[in-house]
Amino acid sequence: MTRTMQMTLASCAMAMILAMPCKACKTPLPGADGKHPAVTYAPFPDALSAFVWRNWPVVPAERLADAIGASVADLEAVARDMGLPVPQPAVSPLWRRKGYITVVRRNWHLLPYCQLKHVLDMSGKELAFSLTEDDFLFVKLGNTKPFCSPIAYSAGMAERGRERRRALARVLAEEGVVPMAPEEPRFSFVKELSATFSTDAINCVPPESSPFDMRLIFSYFADYGDPLGDDEIGSYPEGLLARLAANGVNAVWLHTVLSTLARDPKYPEFGEGCERRIANLKKLVARAAKYGVKIYLYMNEPRAQNDSFFEKPGRMEARGAKRTHDGLGYARCTSCPETRRWLRDALKSVFAQVPGLRGVFTITMSENLTNCASRWGKDTCPRCKDRTVADIVAEVNRTISEGVKAGNPDAEVVCWDWGWPMQDRTNIVAHLPAGCRVMTVSERGVPTDRGGVKSTINEYSLSAPGPSDAAKELWAAAKGRGLKTAAKVQAALTWEMSAVPYVPVMDLVAEHVRNLSESGVDGVMLSWSLGSAPTPNLEIFADYRMGEGTGPVLDRLAERLYGKGGVAAARAAWSAYSAGFREYPFYISSVYAGNHTVGPANPLYLKPTGWSASMVGYPYDDLKGWRSIYPEDAWIGQMAKVRDGFIAGNEKFSRLVESLSGEKRAAAARELGVFRAIENHFRSVVDQARFVQAREKGDKAEMISCARRELATAKAHLALLRADSRIGYECSNHYYYLPQDLIEKILNCRDVIDSLSH
Helix, strand or coil: CCHHHHHHHHHHHHHHHHHCCCCCCCCCCCCCCCCCECCCCCCCCCHHHHHHHHHCCCCCHHHHHHHHCCCHHHHHHHHHHCCCCCCCCCCCCHHHHHCHHHHHHHHCCCCCHHHHHHHHCCCHHHHHHHHHHCCCHHHHCCCCCCECCCCCCCHHHHHHCHHHHHHHHHHHHHHCCCCCCCCCCCCHHHHHHHCCCCHHHCCCCCHHHCCCCCEEECCCCCCCCCHHHCCCCCCCCHHHHHHHHHCCCCEEEEECCHHHCCCCCCCCCCCCCHHHHHHHHHHHHHHHHCCCCEEEEEECCCCCECHHHHCCCCCHHHEEEECCCCCCCEEECCCCHHHHHHHHHHHHHHHHHCCCCCEEEEECCCCCCCCCCCCCCHHHCCCCCCCCHHHHHHHHHHHHHHHHHHHCCCCEEEEECCCCCHHHHHHHHHCCCCCCEEEEECCCCCEEEECCEEEECCCCCCCCCCCCHHHHHHHHHHHHCCCEEEEECCCCCECCECCCCCCCCHHHHHHHHHHHHHHCCCEEECCCCCCCCCCHHHHHHHHCCCCCCHHHHHHHHHHHHHCHHHHHHHHHHHHHHHHHHCCCCCCHHHHHHCCCCCHHHCCCCCCCCCCCCCCCCCCCCCHHHHHCCCCHHHHHHHHHHHHHHHHHHHHHHHHHHHHCCHHHHHHHHHHHHHHHHHHHHHHHHHHHHHHHHHHHHCCHHHHHHHHHHHHHHHHHHHHHHHHCCCCCEECCCEECCCHHHHHHHHHHHHHHHHHHCC
16 A cells, blocks of 8 residues: 555545544533534635644644644645745744633634644643633633534645645735744743842832722733642742732732632542642742732632532532523532532631631622522522522622631632622622622723713723722722722723733823722722733822822823933823723723724624624624624724824824933833734724725725725734734733734735735
């Protein structure tokens, strides 16, 4: 038998295997029965070409080849056709731990689960955990797995796409674009921020001068799913903690799943590896203490479990509301005494073993399904259907507090009202235990009037500084009971713009800090998973002095960053950015679904995809989802105002950079790249929306004009992206896009222009 015949038979065998349902994975994967066809892989000729293109920077060629039944040489030939470097450049091991969500995203519409697991080097259990326990990951991916036919390599497939692949390489040569050219390596900021750092480098006022006793934040690059599984605890290295402390932070939080931290004889499947995690938590508490930083755990418990959990003897009585967002499993009903017993004992175990652990903050309505009311499905539980939401939520918070205090009476429980029904909030506060702290989103309920559309802020807004009347009302109820208070804010950025380390709207940040100071709130939570980088925005919270206006704190910040001579120019640029951002057409569903998240990397589609935009995931071409309650022209007009604010601000900041010298000039020039990246995102927001409008009208000339502008923006953005590894990154989503994706967008724009021009 010849080698060619052997390869052909091997490919046929692989195709047959991949075509069968994946039975090797006993763990159910959410949306595995999805029937909605994946989006097209244009401008590539076939899925094979897209698979090689998208994964060449992030997955070793050997693993890619194994996943589709090819050899490395086969894939190198495909890569070479498209102008990719051969042999494949070394792939950073960080993609496996800190970038796997990026790998998931770029293959979600290409591979079925059986091949996706192989590419990720994950078991079905690991992938299921990530999809369901990482920060809303399955929701961000669209709450469904697109139907993808397996990619089974064959020589014939490779040959059929060869000429079109080579045509793509010729297009890139015409555009002067080299794939995988030298760049600042992705994740370079991790090494930079982990390096030794002197806290004298930032001269904020002493922390005791801040009006806020708790200044809590997340890590810029935490392993969200299981950070304590890392013996180095790389989510919070010494350098990052030192930098955060220098920015006035005195507490940090991390995501954990309680069943991974404690054993229980009734639940032998819980607690695997918990001794290691507890040891690492002790290590982290001690490390952070060097910098005066305390550790809090995010507590969204008890987590739902799948059917097999409840099928074991004695557990069915604790089965509660059905998990609806992915169809896998049920809540562990907290109206059942046994569930509350486990919750108390597990928390007691953790806090007794780690005496320096400062506390927890809770989310008891929303995020994962925990108690039966947490995802608004209590009526499906026979024990909870006749109870009020307030009773259930107050009881869960009391149970968590009892467990924490049993382990360490000095630890703190911060009860966040996120998701609580507005009419129940004060009633819940009335039934919380003494000694806890009540937290609410500062800006929730702030009224807005933008583009003629009146609405209110939900959360995640830099564009509308709080606090709202609703926040003040809840804090008053808490203080009436002698409880401490906290404001949840986003100091550096929000889902309004999350693909950069921070948004330089310093006027808005300072206004919010002043307002909070005047409200008398005790502490602040400075970020969710996004907006946690050490940035100048955080300094405003540390440096603000009671009773002063916004001008002095901004003057001091500008002088620290750019010297006395740069204060006026910096303040002028910040004001321009802030003025533009005030026009942001805020509505929470638009903030989640909008095309601003991936900006220049979002493709143009010649035909409607039929897909709805997902939560900070895939915008597709869903203009209706992007704009939400806003009329199309009003939404586009407001986004144009945001864009124009950054154009104006960047002109002013460019002049500031030119006036500086030495290290200050280099630092400011690097930050200007970030600010130009924001400008590019909003340029694309407007042009993509106008493209969809023109497509619906059949206006080819306008579609071509939009595509040409998008082409120019993508090329400009590519240069910024290659120069700064922070751009495009957000902790809970990893990289939204890579340089490779901007080049794919360039190919996409050329394909659209060429198709419409003939």
